[in-house]
Amino acid sequence: MAEPDRPAAPEWMSDAPPARGRLTCDVEIRSAVAKDFGHVVRRMPDAALRPESAEDVAALVTFAAQRGLPVAARGRGHSTAGQAQVEGGVVIDMSTLDAIRDVGPGFVDVDAGASWRSVVEATLPHGLTPPVLTDYLGLSVGGTLSVGGIGGAAHQHGMQTDNVLELDVVTGDGALRTCSASRESSLFHAVLGGLGQCGVITRARLRLVPAPDRARCYKLFHPTVRSLTRDQRRLLADGRFPYLEGQVKAGEGGWRPMLEAVAFLSEDDLPRDSDLVGDLAHDQATLEIEDVAYLDFLDRMAPGEEYLRSTGEWFHPHPWWNAFLPDSTVDDVVEEVLSGLSVEDLGPSGVILLYPTSRRRMSTPLVRMPDEPVVFLFAILRTAPLDDPTALVAMLRSNRALYERVRAAGGTRYPVASVPFDRDDWARHFGAAWPGFVAAKDRYDPHRVLAPGQGIF
Protein backbone atom coordinates (compact mmCIF):
# COMPACT_ATOMS: atom_id res chain seq x y z
CA MET A 1 0.00 0.00 0.00
CA ALA A 2 1.38 3.43 -0.93
CA GLU A 3 1.67 6.00 1.84
CA PRO A 4 -0.39 9.11 1.13
CA ASP A 5 2.67 11.40 1.07
CA ARG A 6 5.09 9.08 -0.71
CA PRO A 7 4.68 7.17 -3.97
CA ALA A 8 5.02 3.38 -3.84
CA ALA A 9 8.16 3.47 -6.02
CA PRO A 10 10.40 6.51 -6.43
CA GLU A 11 11.05 7.62 -10.01
CA TRP A 12 14.76 6.64 -9.78
CA MET A 13 13.76 3.01 -9.20
CA SER A 14 13.38 2.21 -12.90
CA ASP A 15 17.06 3.16 -13.47
CA ALA A 16 18.39 1.28 -10.41
CA PRO A 17 20.87 -1.53 -10.98
CA PRO A 18 19.37 -4.98 -11.51
CA ALA A 19 20.43 -6.09 -8.03
CA ARG A 20 20.68 -9.82 -7.65
CA GLY A 21 19.62 -9.16 -4.11
CA ARG A 22 16.23 -7.58 -3.67
CA LEU A 23 15.77 -3.86 -3.91
CA THR A 24 12.27 -3.27 -2.66
CA CYS A 25 9.81 -0.48 -1.94
CA ASP A 26 7.56 -2.75 0.11
CA VAL A 27 6.12 -0.60 2.90
CA GLU A 28 6.46 -3.29 5.54
CA ILE A 29 10.13 -3.85 4.76
CA ARG A 30 10.85 -0.12 4.61
CA SER A 31 8.98 0.44 7.88
CA ALA A 32 11.06 -2.24 9.57
CA VAL A 33 14.30 -0.42 8.68
CA ALA A 34 12.81 3.03 9.43
CA LYS A 35 13.21 2.39 13.17
CA ASP A 36 15.82 1.03 15.54
CA PHE A 37 16.23 -0.23 19.10
CA GLY A 38 16.12 3.35 20.38
CA HIS A 39 12.60 4.07 19.11
CA VAL A 40 13.52 7.72 19.38
CA VAL A 41 13.99 8.56 15.69
CA ARG A 42 12.03 7.28 12.69
CA ARG A 43 13.05 8.00 9.10
CA MET A 44 11.39 6.33 6.12
CA PRO A 45 13.65 5.31 3.22
CA ASP A 46 12.38 5.15 -0.36
CA ALA A 47 13.66 1.60 -0.69
CA ALA A 48 15.53 -1.17 1.08
CA LEU A 49 18.17 -3.44 -0.43
CA ARG A 50 18.59 -6.97 0.87
CA PRO A 51 21.94 -7.82 -0.69
CA GLU A 52 23.05 -11.31 -1.58
CA SER A 53 26.66 -10.31 -2.27
CA ALA A 54 29.19 -7.53 -1.87
CA GLU A 55 28.67 -6.87 -5.59
CA ASP A 56 24.99 -6.05 -4.91
CA VAL A 57 26.15 -3.48 -2.35
CA ALA A 58 28.73 -2.05 -4.78
CA ALA A 59 26.18 -1.75 -7.61
CA LEU A 60 23.69 0.05 -5.38
CA VAL A 61 26.27 2.44 -3.91
CA THR A 62 27.63 3.23 -7.40
CA PHE A 63 24.11 4.11 -8.50
CA ALA A 64 23.44 6.14 -5.34
CA ALA A 65 26.67 8.09 -5.77
CA GLN A 66 25.71 9.02 -9.35
CA ARG A 67 22.30 10.22 -8.18
CA GLY A 68 23.37 11.76 -4.88
CA LEU A 69 20.97 9.33 -3.19
CA PRO A 70 21.59 8.85 0.57
CA VAL A 71 22.42 5.28 1.63
CA ALA A 72 22.80 3.69 5.05
CA ALA A 73 24.00 0.21 5.91
CA ARG A 74 21.91 -1.30 8.66
CA GLY A 75 23.48 -4.12 10.66
CA ARG A 76 20.92 -5.30 13.19
CA GLY A 77 19.36 -1.91 13.94
CA HIS A 78 20.49 -1.67 17.57
CA SER A 79 21.37 1.98 17.31
CA THR A 80 19.48 4.27 19.65
CA ALA A 81 19.27 7.50 17.66
CA GLY A 82 18.64 6.75 13.98
CA GLN A 83 22.33 6.18 13.13
CA ALA A 84 21.46 3.50 10.54
CA GLN A 85 18.41 5.26 9.13
CA VAL A 86 17.91 7.42 6.05
CA GLU A 87 15.04 9.70 5.00
CA GLY A 88 14.37 8.96 1.32
CA GLY A 89 17.24 7.03 -0.27
CA VAL A 90 18.05 3.40 0.49
CA VAL A 91 18.77 1.35 3.59
CA ILE A 92 20.99 -1.66 2.93
CA ASP A 93 19.75 -4.37 5.25
CA MET A 94 23.03 -6.19 5.90
CA SER A 95 21.34 -8.98 7.84
CA THR A 96 21.00 -10.90 4.54
CA LEU A 97 24.77 -10.81 4.07
CA ASP A 98 25.56 -12.98 7.06
CA ALA A 99 27.64 -15.97 5.96
CA ILE A 100 30.41 -17.37 8.15
CA ARG A 101 32.88 -18.11 5.38
CA ASP A 102 35.90 -19.74 6.92
CA VAL A 103 37.35 -20.55 10.33
CA GLY A 104 41.13 -20.83 10.04
CA PRO A 105 44.06 -20.93 12.45
CA GLY A 106 43.59 -17.80 14.54
CA PHE A 107 40.98 -16.12 12.33
CA VAL A 108 37.41 -16.24 11.06
CA ASP A 109 36.15 -14.70 7.82
CA VAL A 110 32.58 -13.44 8.04
CA ASP A 111 30.14 -11.37 6.06
CA ALA A 112 29.58 -8.11 7.88
CA GLY A 113 25.87 -8.65 8.49
CA ALA A 114 26.57 -11.77 10.59
CA SER A 115 25.64 -11.46 14.25
CA TRP A 116 28.32 -12.00 16.87
CA ARG A 117 26.20 -14.90 18.13
CA SER A 118 26.59 -16.72 14.82
CA VAL A 119 30.31 -15.91 14.84
CA VAL A 120 30.91 -17.55 18.23
CA GLU A 121 28.65 -20.49 17.40
CA ALA A 122 30.87 -21.13 14.36
CA THR A 123 34.24 -20.66 16.09
CA LEU A 124 33.63 -22.50 19.40
CA PRO A 125 33.54 -25.99 17.79
CA HIS A 126 37.13 -25.18 16.67
CA GLY A 127 38.07 -24.28 20.26
CA LEU A 128 38.41 -20.61 19.26
CA THR A 129 36.68 -17.35 20.18
CA PRO A 130 36.94 -13.67 19.31
CA PRO A 131 38.93 -12.16 22.20
CA VAL A 132 36.45 -9.35 22.89
CA LEU A 133 32.69 -9.64 22.73
CA THR A 134 29.97 -7.15 23.48
CA ASP A 135 27.60 -7.93 26.36
CA TYR A 136 24.90 -8.72 23.81
CA LEU A 137 25.52 -11.05 20.87
CA GLY A 138 22.62 -9.94 18.66
CA LEU A 139 24.67 -7.05 17.20
CA SER A 140 26.20 -7.33 13.72
CA VAL A 141 29.92 -7.50 13.06
CA GLY A 142 29.73 -4.48 10.73
CA GLY A 143 27.62 -2.53 13.23
CA THR A 144 30.04 -2.85 16.15
CA LEU A 145 33.17 -2.43 14.00
CA SER A 146 31.67 0.89 12.91
CA VAL A 147 31.52 2.13 16.51
CA GLY A 148 34.26 0.29 18.46
CA GLY A 149 32.75 -2.67 20.31
CA ILE A 150 33.66 -2.78 23.99
CA GLY A 151 33.18 -5.58 26.54
CA GLY A 152 34.64 -6.98 29.72
CA ALA A 153 37.72 -8.38 27.96
CA ALA A 154 38.66 -5.05 26.37
CA HIS A 155 40.99 -4.18 29.26
CA GLN A 156 43.25 -7.01 28.04
CA HIS A 157 42.53 -7.10 24.28
CA GLY A 158 41.32 -3.63 23.26
CA MET A 159 38.08 -2.95 21.42
CA GLN A 160 36.66 -5.26 18.75
CA THR A 161 38.07 -2.79 16.21
CA ASP A 162 41.56 -3.55 17.58
CA ASN A 163 41.13 -7.22 16.67
CA VAL A 164 40.42 -6.99 12.94
CA LEU A 165 42.88 -8.45 10.44
CA GLU A 166 41.30 -7.43 7.14
CA LEU A 167 38.16 -5.90 5.68
CA ASP A 168 36.32 -5.79 2.36
CA VAL A 169 34.71 -2.39 2.01
CA VAL A 170 32.47 -0.74 -0.58
CA THR A 171 33.48 2.90 -0.52
CA GLY A 172 31.09 5.76 -1.27
CA ASP A 173 32.12 5.76 -4.95
CA GLY A 174 30.93 2.16 -5.26
CA ALA A 175 34.39 0.54 -5.44
CA LEU A 176 34.88 -2.76 -3.60
CA ARG A 177 38.29 -2.73 -1.89
CA THR A 178 40.24 -4.95 0.50
CA CYS A 179 42.13 -3.21 3.28
CA SER A 180 44.12 -3.99 6.42
CA ALA A 181 46.71 -2.36 8.66
CA SER A 182 49.29 -2.90 5.89
CA ARG A 183 47.15 -2.60 2.74
CA GLU A 184 45.18 0.58 2.01
CA SER A 185 45.67 1.36 5.69
CA SER A 186 44.11 4.82 5.42
CA LEU A 187 40.82 3.21 4.38
CA PHE A 188 41.14 0.56 7.12
CA HIS A 189 41.56 3.25 9.76
CA ALA A 190 38.77 5.40 8.30
CA VAL A 191 36.29 2.53 8.46
CA LEU A 192 37.03 1.02 11.90
CA GLY A 193 35.14 3.18 14.38
CA GLY A 194 34.26 5.37 11.38
CA LEU A 195 30.48 5.35 11.98
CA GLY A 196 29.75 4.16 8.44
CA GLN A 197 31.01 7.41 6.91
CA CYS A 198 33.62 6.14 4.46
CA GLY A 199 32.38 2.72 3.37
CA VAL A 200 30.12 -0.25 3.86
CA ILE A 201 31.99 -3.19 5.36
CA THR A 202 30.96 -6.35 3.51
CA ARG A 203 33.46 -8.88 4.94
CA ALA A 204 35.71 -8.95 8.00
CA ARG A 205 38.58 -11.22 8.94
CA LEU A 206 38.58 -11.31 12.75
CA ARG A 207 41.30 -12.44 15.13
CA LEU A 208 40.55 -15.50 17.26
CA VAL A 209 42.13 -16.83 20.45
CA PRO A 210 41.74 -20.19 22.25
CA ALA A 211 38.32 -20.43 23.91
CA PRO A 212 37.87 -21.54 27.53
CA ASP A 213 35.38 -24.27 28.44
CA ARG A 214 33.68 -22.55 31.30
CA ALA A 215 33.35 -19.25 33.10
CA ARG A 216 33.18 -18.59 36.83
CA CYS A 217 31.23 -15.37 37.35
CA TYR A 218 31.60 -13.28 40.50
CA LYS A 219 29.25 -10.48 41.53
CA LEU A 220 30.64 -8.41 44.37
CA PHE A 221 28.53 -5.65 45.92
CA HIS A 222 30.48 -2.67 47.17
CA PRO A 223 29.52 -0.05 49.75
CA THR A 224 30.42 2.96 47.59
CA VAL A 225 31.38 3.91 44.05
CA ARG A 226 34.90 4.73 45.23
CA SER A 227 35.29 1.29 46.77
CA LEU A 228 34.10 -0.30 43.51
CA THR A 229 36.45 1.68 41.27
CA ARG A 230 39.38 1.13 43.67
CA ASP A 231 38.97 -2.64 43.38
CA GLN A 232 38.39 -2.42 39.63
CA ARG A 233 41.65 -0.47 39.18
CA ARG A 234 43.47 -3.05 41.23
CA LEU A 235 42.09 -5.96 39.19
CA LEU A 236 42.86 -4.17 35.96
CA ALA A 237 46.45 -3.60 37.06
CA ASP A 238 47.17 -7.15 38.26
CA GLY A 239 45.33 -8.84 35.36
CA ARG A 240 43.78 -11.41 37.67
CA PHE A 241 40.53 -11.60 35.70
CA PRO A 242 40.28 -11.82 31.90
CA TYR A 243 36.85 -10.23 32.10
CA LEU A 244 36.07 -7.19 34.23
CA GLU A 245 32.95 -5.07 34.31
CA GLY A 246 30.67 -3.41 36.86
CA GLN A 247 27.24 -1.93 37.33
CA VAL A 248 25.42 0.38 39.67
CA LYS A 249 22.16 -1.32 40.59
CA ALA A 250 19.06 0.29 42.00
CA GLY A 251 18.40 -0.99 45.54
CA GLU A 252 15.95 -0.21 48.32
CA GLY A 253 18.42 1.98 50.14
CA GLY A 254 19.77 3.71 47.03
CA TRP A 255 22.39 2.84 44.43
CA ARG A 256 24.37 -0.40 44.92
CA PRO A 257 27.73 -0.55 43.10
CA MET A 258 28.53 -4.07 41.90
CA LEU A 259 31.77 -5.45 40.52
CA GLU A 260 31.50 -8.20 37.91
CA ALA A 261 34.58 -10.31 37.34
CA VAL A 262 34.88 -13.57 35.47
CA ALA A 263 37.58 -16.23 35.53
CA PHE A 264 37.79 -18.58 32.56
CA LEU A 265 38.19 -22.20 33.60
CA SER A 266 39.71 -25.35 32.26
CA GLU A 267 39.43 -28.73 34.04
CA ASP A 268 43.08 -28.84 35.10
CA ASP A 269 43.15 -25.29 36.36
CA LEU A 270 40.39 -24.59 38.87
CA PRO A 271 40.96 -21.39 40.84
CA ARG A 272 40.29 -21.00 44.54
CA ASP A 273 37.71 -18.29 45.16
CA SER A 274 39.65 -16.94 48.11
CA ASP A 275 42.70 -16.43 45.89
CA LEU A 276 40.64 -14.44 43.40
CA VAL A 277 38.37 -12.28 45.54
CA GLY A 278 39.52 -12.77 49.12
CA ASP A 279 41.36 -9.46 49.29
CA LEU A 280 38.65 -7.26 47.77
CA ALA A 281 36.50 -4.70 49.61
CA HIS A 282 33.04 -6.01 48.78
CA ASP A 283 30.34 -6.98 51.23
CA GLN A 284 31.25 -10.65 51.82
CA ALA A 285 27.69 -11.58 52.80
CA THR A 286 26.31 -10.73 49.35
CA LEU A 287 28.96 -12.43 47.22
CA GLU A 288 27.44 -14.33 44.27
CA ILE A 289 29.39 -17.02 42.39
CA GLU A 290 28.15 -18.99 39.40
CA ASP A 291 29.83 -21.46 37.03
CA VAL A 292 28.45 -21.58 33.48
CA ALA A 293 29.48 -22.89 30.07
CA TYR A 294 31.47 -20.29 28.11
CA LEU A 295 28.77 -19.84 25.43
CA ASP A 296 26.06 -19.38 28.07
CA PHE A 297 28.24 -16.74 29.69
CA LEU A 298 28.73 -14.92 26.37
CA ASP A 299 25.03 -15.12 25.53
CA ARG A 300 23.90 -14.18 29.04
CA MET A 301 21.60 -11.40 27.80
CA ALA A 302 19.45 -13.79 25.74
CA PRO A 303 17.00 -14.73 28.55
CA GLY A 304 16.66 -11.04 29.50
CA GLU A 305 15.92 -10.13 25.89
CA GLU A 306 13.27 -12.84 25.69
CA TYR A 307 11.67 -11.57 28.88
CA LEU A 308 11.69 -7.91 27.78
CA ARG A 309 10.22 -8.88 24.41
CA SER A 310 7.43 -10.73 26.25
CA THR A 311 6.62 -7.70 28.45
CA GLY A 312 6.96 -5.30 25.50
CA GLU A 313 9.70 -3.24 27.16
CA TRP A 314 12.18 -4.25 24.45
CA PHE A 315 10.11 -2.06 22.12
CA HIS A 316 9.96 1.00 24.37
CA PRO A 317 12.06 4.06 23.58
CA HIS A 318 15.68 3.61 24.73
CA PRO A 319 17.41 6.98 24.94
CA TRP A 320 20.66 5.36 26.06
CA TRP A 321 23.61 7.41 27.23
CA ASN A 322 27.20 6.13 27.05
CA ALA A 323 30.47 7.90 27.77
CA PHE A 324 34.12 7.32 28.56
CA LEU A 325 35.63 9.09 31.58
CA PRO A 326 39.28 9.50 32.53
CA ASP A 327 40.39 7.77 35.71
CA SER A 328 41.23 11.09 37.34
CA THR A 329 37.64 12.40 37.30
CA VAL A 330 35.48 9.28 37.22
CA ASP A 331 34.72 9.08 40.95
CA ASP A 332 33.63 12.71 41.29
CA VAL A 333 31.51 12.67 38.15
CA VAL A 334 29.79 9.35 38.85
CA GLU A 335 28.99 10.31 42.44
CA GLU A 336 27.61 13.67 41.32
CA VAL A 337 25.52 12.14 38.54
CA LEU A 338 24.12 9.40 40.78
CA SER A 339 23.19 11.91 43.48
CA GLY A 340 20.97 13.67 40.94
CA LEU A 341 19.54 10.52 39.36
CA SER A 342 16.49 8.60 40.53
CA VAL A 343 15.34 5.11 39.63
CA GLU A 344 12.48 6.78 37.72
CA ASP A 345 15.03 8.70 35.61
CA LEU A 346 16.44 5.33 34.58
CA GLY A 347 13.04 3.86 33.71
CA PRO A 348 11.94 0.26 34.17
CA SER A 349 14.65 -2.29 33.25
CA GLY A 350 17.22 0.52 33.06
CA VAL A 351 20.86 -0.39 33.69
CA ILE A 352 23.92 1.62 34.74
CA LEU A 353 27.31 0.30 33.62
CA LEU A 354 30.60 1.39 35.17
CA TYR A 355 33.85 -0.36 34.38
CA PRO A 356 37.45 0.41 33.55
CA THR A 357 39.53 -0.41 30.54
CA SER A 358 43.13 0.03 29.57
CA ARG A 359 43.81 2.86 27.12
CA ARG A 360 47.09 1.16 26.19
CA ARG A 361 45.17 -1.66 24.48
CA MET A 362 43.16 0.72 22.33
CA SER A 363 44.68 1.70 19.01
CA THR A 364 41.76 2.53 16.69
CA PRO A 365 42.29 6.19 15.78
CA LEU A 366 38.60 7.04 15.33
CA VAL A 367 37.44 5.50 18.60
CA ARG A 368 37.83 8.61 20.73
CA MET A 369 38.77 8.14 24.35
CA PRO A 370 40.19 10.27 27.15
CA ASP A 371 43.97 10.34 27.11
CA GLU A 372 44.77 8.58 30.40
CA PRO A 373 46.09 5.04 30.94
CA VAL A 374 42.84 3.96 32.57
CA VAL A 375 39.47 4.98 31.17
CA PHE A 376 36.02 4.08 32.51
CA LEU A 377 32.91 3.27 30.51
CA PHE A 378 29.96 4.96 32.22
CA ALA A 379 26.59 4.21 30.65
CA ILE A 380 23.06 5.04 31.71
CA LEU A 381 20.85 2.72 29.68
CA ARG A 382 17.41 4.24 30.10
CA THR A 383 13.97 3.02 29.09
CA ALA A 384 11.26 5.64 28.51
CA PRO A 385 7.56 4.97 28.87
CA LEU A 386 5.56 4.27 25.71
CA ASP A 387 3.58 7.17 24.27
CA ASP A 388 5.00 9.81 26.62
CA PRO A 389 6.91 12.24 24.40
CA THR A 390 7.41 14.65 27.31
CA ALA A 391 9.28 12.04 29.36
CA LEU A 392 11.38 11.11 26.33
CA VAL A 393 12.30 14.71 25.57
CA ALA A 394 13.28 15.20 29.23
CA MET A 395 15.58 12.16 29.08
CA LEU A 396 17.21 13.41 25.87
CA ARG A 397 17.74 16.83 27.44
CA SER A 398 19.24 15.18 30.46
CA ASN A 399 21.53 13.14 28.17
CA ARG A 400 22.86 16.32 26.61
CA ALA A 401 23.46 17.89 30.04
CA LEU A 402 25.24 14.73 31.21
CA TYR A 403 27.39 14.76 28.08
CA GLU A 404 28.44 18.35 28.76
CA ARG A 405 29.33 17.43 32.35
CA VAL A 406 31.42 14.51 31.12
CA ARG A 407 33.13 16.59 28.44
CA ALA A 408 34.08 19.22 31.03
CA ALA A 409 35.64 16.39 33.05
CA GLY A 410 37.79 15.26 30.11
CA GLY A 411 35.39 12.54 28.94
CA THR A 412 34.12 11.56 25.51
CA ARG A 413 30.83 10.28 24.16
CA TYR A 414 30.64 6.68 22.98
CA PRO A 415 28.76 7.46 19.75
CA VAL A 416 26.20 4.69 20.19
CA ALA A 417 24.48 7.07 22.63
CA SER A 418 21.35 9.16 22.12
CA VAL A 419 22.81 12.61 22.59
CA PRO A 420 21.76 15.53 20.40
CA PHE A 421 24.99 16.46 18.54
CA ASP A 422 25.82 19.11 15.92
CA ARG A 423 28.78 19.42 13.57
CA ASP A 424 30.82 21.45 16.07
CA ASP A 425 30.23 18.72 18.65
CA TRP A 426 31.53 16.15 16.17
CA ALA A 427 34.61 18.23 15.35
CA ARG A 428 35.35 18.54 19.07
CA HIS A 429 34.62 14.85 19.60
CA PHE A 430 37.14 13.72 16.99
CA GLY A 431 39.67 16.36 18.10
CA ALA A 432 43.07 15.77 16.50
CA ALA A 433 41.55 13.06 14.29
CA TRP A 434 38.94 15.42 12.79
CA PRO A 435 40.95 16.85 9.84
CA GLY A 436 42.00 13.33 8.80
CA PHE A 437 38.41 12.12 9.10
CA VAL A 438 37.14 14.97 6.90
CA ALA A 439 39.87 14.19 4.33
CA ALA A 440 38.91 10.50 4.38
CA LYS A 441 35.26 11.43 3.84
CA ASP A 442 36.26 13.61 0.85
CA ARG A 443 38.34 10.78 -0.56
CA TYR A 444 36.14 7.74 0.06
CA ASP A 445 32.65 9.23 -0.02
CA PRO A 446 33.05 12.25 -2.30
CA HIS A 447 29.32 12.51 -3.00
CA ARG A 448 28.49 12.42 0.71
CA VAL A 449 25.91 9.66 0.36
CA LEU A 450 26.87 7.29 3.22
CA ALA A 451 25.27 7.05 6.68
CA PRO A 452 23.64 10.49 6.96
CA GLY A 453 21.80 9.34 10.10
CA GLN A 454 24.95 9.95 12.14
CA GLY A 455 24.53 13.68 11.43
CA ILE A 456 28.27 14.28 11.00
CA PHE A 457 28.67 15.65 7.46
Ligand SMILES: Cc1cc2nc3c(=O)[nH]c(=O)nc-3n(C[C@H](O)[C@H](O)[C@H](O)COP(=O)(O)OP(=O)(O)OC[C@H]3O[C@@H](n4cnc5c(N)ncnc54)[C@H](O)[C@@H]3O)c2cc1C
Ligand atom coordinates in the same frame (compact mmCIF):
# COMPACT_ATOMS: atom_id res chain seq x y z
C1 LIG B 1 21.03 -4.53 23.82
C2 LIG B 1 22.29 -3.82 23.37
C3 LIG B 1 23.50 -4.15 23.95
C4 LIG B 1 24.68 -3.51 23.54
N1 LIG B 1 25.86 -3.86 24.12
C5 LIG B 1 27.00 -3.27 23.72
C6 LIG B 1 28.25 -3.63 24.30
O1 LIG B 1 28.33 -4.45 25.20
N2 LIG B 1 29.37 -3.03 23.83
C7 LIG B 1 29.32 -2.11 22.82
O2 LIG B 1 30.36 -1.62 22.40
N3 LIG B 1 28.15 -1.73 22.28
C8 LIG B 1 27.00 -2.28 22.71
N4 LIG B 1 25.81 -1.87 22.15
C9 LIG B 1 25.82 -0.80 21.14
C10 LIG B 1 26.09 -1.38 19.76
O3 LIG B 1 27.42 -1.84 19.68
C11 LIG B 1 25.92 -0.35 18.64
O4 LIG B 1 24.69 0.27 18.72
C12 LIG B 1 26.09 -1.03 17.29
O5 LIG B 1 26.32 -0.05 16.31
C13 LIG B 1 24.87 -1.83 16.94
O6 LIG B 1 25.16 -2.78 15.96
P1 LIG B 1 24.08 -3.05 14.83
O7 LIG B 1 24.57 -4.16 14.02
O8 LIG B 1 22.72 -3.16 15.38
O9 LIG B 1 24.28 -1.68 14.01
P2 LIG B 1 23.22 -0.63 13.40
O10 LIG B 1 22.46 0.00 14.51
O11 LIG B 1 22.43 -1.34 12.38
O12 LIG B 1 24.21 0.40 12.74
C14 LIG B 1 25.04 1.22 13.52
C15 LIG B 1 25.90 2.14 12.65
O13 LIG B 1 26.83 1.35 11.94
C16 LIG B 1 26.64 1.49 10.55
N5 LIG B 1 26.81 0.17 9.96
C17 LIG B 1 26.12 -0.96 10.22
N6 LIG B 1 26.61 -1.98 9.51
C18 LIG B 1 27.62 -1.48 8.77
C19 LIG B 1 28.51 -2.03 7.82
N7 LIG B 1 28.46 -3.31 7.46
N8 LIG B 1 29.43 -1.22 7.25
C20 LIG B 1 29.50 0.08 7.58
N9 LIG B 1 28.68 0.66 8.47
C21 LIG B 1 27.75 -0.11 9.06
C22 LIG B 1 25.23 2.03 10.38
O14 LIG B 1 25.07 2.75 9.17
C23 LIG B 1 25.11 2.91 11.59
O15 LIG B 1 25.71 4.14 11.34
C24 LIG B 1 24.62 -2.49 22.55
C25 LIG B 1 23.39 -2.13 21.98
C26 LIG B 1 22.23 -2.79 22.40
C27 LIG B 1 20.91 -2.37 21.81
